[in-house]
Amino acid sequence: MSVDEFCRFCHKNLKIKGVFSQSTKIFEKTSNAKTVFDRLIDLGLTLKRSPEKSIRTCRRCTSILSRIERDLPVFRKWEEEEKQSDSSEQASAPKAADQSNWDPPASKMPRRVLHKFWPNPPAPNQTRISMSARRSITEVMTHYPSSKTVCNVCHPDDAGIVNNISKKNWKTAAGLMMRHKDLVEEIKVKILELVQHECKTLCNPSQGFILWRSSPEDLKSFSFSSLESDLNRLSPFLLSIFSTATNHSLPSTCAAAAIAVRGREPRMSAFSYYLNSILLHGGARKAVFKKLSKMAITTTHCHAVGKLKEFPHTCGEGLQLLEVQKEVLPTSGADGLTDSAGQDDEGIDLGGAIGTHRQRDSQLKHDLVDSSGSQAGQMCQEKRQKRRQEQSTQEEEGAEWVSRKRLRSEVQPSPLRLVVDCSFDSLMMFKDVRKLHKQIQRCYAENRRTLHPVQFYLTSLGGQLKQNMDETDKGWVNWKDITIKTEHYHEVIPREELVYLTSDSPNVLTELDDTKAYVIGGLVDHNHHKGISFERAKELGIQHAQLPLESFVKMNSRKVLAVNHVFEIILAYMEMGDWQEAFFTVLSQRNGAVPVDQNGQAVEDKEDDDSDRESDGTNTVKDNTSSMPDQQEGANEQIEAK
Structure with a gap:
């Protein structure tokens, strides 16, 4: 702390909450009044500037100075009267010959008043004590x-x-x-040691803490009062901390303590199962359990349902069962669980006890899929049936069934290089960065699945994109058959071998050159930075080109494709050898893609013209222009990347 934060005379701390309060600077003049320094000179006290002494005085000392100035003339009058009386007595009395007993004249300022400003002046060779020094000695x-x-x-x-x-x-x-600055630090250490000791006591299973008891019989009798009693028995100091922090609210105190100790020891899950029953009763989904289990608040959804299935086998008729949104919820008359007497538990098939945890989890998942009848389960089942039908149809026609997973012996790697440029990270919002991450994941998956995988490069990786990949997809560091660099692509590959793919380029790409490296701009901006990839290609002096999209496809929207679309189109062309088939393998009509004939006219438009010529003059042609804004709007909603 600085010396200037204290009063020069009484050593009072002048800084309250980081702000000087009710203080006056001694050597600085305020308004038209004299400074404290000048006022003290008038009284006979001269102050000197020193880095070891404060330049401020408190309000109390300033008031004392004002009273001294007010009463000093009266004191001087007394002093003059005493001097006059002494001089008259000395004139009448004989002069003393011995001057050894001569006393010095009195100071202009009384000693009692001077002591207010300088209580204990240190000697020249004396070390200055702290500002909170006491006058007495202990x-x-x-x-x-x-x-x-x-x-x-x-x-x-x-x-x-x-x-x-x-x-x-x-x-x-x-x-x-x-x-006390030094003593309070040692007190903090001892407090933390006490908290650590009590936490270890709670986490010791032999102590019989209630959160360790998660059997159905114990959960049936779970209550906040019993939890508070155990906390007071095993960790009274920790309980007082949580109680003070929650303003002595019993439910909040118990919840905070239970969540805190479960973060230290995940097996202390009695309170988590109590919360599971509440969430399942309210119809919470698996995603809710997934997020809360990561914060050590609840268990996973699978364990929550598994615990509920144990109740009828152990608690018997003492526990009523409810079926809420096809979830089994235990309820009892205890403090922890709500009583629901009068509910009928007929028709609920909970199955028998399952041996190992893995078998039980597998059986639970199977039961949930079979009993839920959710739309997701039905869709998966329909996809499996459709795939089996396609396989049987191809086998009947004599064609060989092609699995999505190819054998590694069938794969023929291509020398072609495809580079995704991630140097546009600062131009995107975080939600667009997440979309780009998903597109890169799709590119990686398609390249691993294709018959002719390319040499995949990911350059300029960093910033928001790398942060999102680290948080949501930590397995990206183990990706195979991909080269990931933090450097720019022109530092990894020679410039004469680079070709930047951009829809703004006047050059049309007709064939793929295996000696070239084709760069795809990793930018999801919804056309906010139009033409930026083309400009950067020109600045770096590298070649640029666009895919022959207009020659084979008519787009209702702007001819800007997503990163994974460009990647998949090139993979499809390498496998099929035909641009039009490659385009319509990746682009569907919901993207606004319409095939174009040799004359450059859309096939659908040509069919409409032929039908108009064959029809008579009385028939009216249905106007399709009304649907164009909707198609345009749907096309603009697609994720675009240059």
């Missing part, structure tokens, strides 16, 4: 059995603590301890 005398006595003089900062402890003024002594 000594501690220790008498040993060997008749030895040791006397220790307390430091002024510690004297008040020792004095109040000797008088058993515990409250005052504790307050002084908490204001």
Whole structure:
């Protein structure tokens, strides 16, 4: 702390909450009044600037100075009268021959008043004590059995603590301890050691803490009062901390303590199962359990349902069962679980007990899929049936069934290089960065699945994209058949071998050159930065081209494709050898893609013209222009990347 934060005369702390309050600078002039320095000179006291002394005075000392100035003329009058009376007495009395007993004249300022401004002036060779020094001296005398006595003089900062402890003024002594800079740090260490010891006691299964007891019989009798009783028995200090933090609310105190200790020991899950029953009763989904289980608040959804299935086998008729949104919820008359007497539990098939945890989890998942009848389960089942039908149809026609997973012996790697440029990270919002991450994942998956995988490069990786990949897809560091670099692509591959694919380029790509590296701009911006990839290609002096999209496809929207679309189109062209088939393998009509004939006219438009010529003049042609804005809007909603 700085010396200027205290009063120069009474050493009072002038800084309250980081702001100087009710203080005056001694050497600076305020308005038209004299400075404190000038006022003290008038009284006969001269102050000097020193880095070891404060330049501020408190309001109390300034008031004392004002009273001195007010009463000093009266004091001077008394002094003059005394001098006159002394001079008259000396004139009448004989002069003393011995001057050895001569006393110095009185100071212009009374000693009592001067003592207010300078209580204990240090000697020249004396070390200056702290500003909280006491005037009294506190000594501690220790008498040993060997008749030895040791006397220790307390430091002024510690004297008040020792004095109040000797008088058993515990409250005052504790307050002084908490204001002692060195002592309060040691107190914090001891408090943390006490908390650590109590946490270890709670996490010891042999202590019988209630959160360890998660069997159905124990959960049936779970209550906040019993949890508070166990906390008070095993960790009273920790309970007082949580109780004070939650303003002595019993449910909040117990919840905070239970969640905190489960973060230390995940097996203490009695309170988590209590919360599971509440969430399942409210119809919470698996995603809710997934998020809360990561924060050590609940268990996973599978364990929650598994615990509920144990109740009828162990608790018998003492526990009623409800079926809420096809979930089994245990309820009882205890404090922890709500009583629902009168509900019928007929028709609920909970199955028998399952041996291992893995078998039980597998059986639970199977039961949930079979009993839920959810739309997701039905869709998966329909996809499996459709795939089996396609396989049987191809086998009947004599064609060989092609699995999505190819054997590694069938794969023929291509020397072609495809580079995704991730240097546009600063131009995208975080939600667009997440979309780009998904597109890169799709590119990686398609390249691993294709018959002719390319040499995949990911350059300029960093910033928001890398952060999102680290948080949501930590397995990306184990990706195979991909080269990931933090450097720019022109630092990894020679510039003469680079070709930037951009829809703004006037050059049309007709064939793929295996000696070239084709760069795809990793930018999801919804056309906010139109033409930026083309401009960067020109700045770096590298070749650029666009896919022959207009020659084979008519797009209702702007001809800007997503990163994974460009990647998949090139993979499809390498496998099929035909641009049009490659385009319509990746682009569907919901993307606004319409095939174009040799004359450059859309096939659908040509069919409409032929039908118009064959129809008579009385028939009206249905106007399709009304649907164009909707198609345009749907196309604009697609994720675009340059």
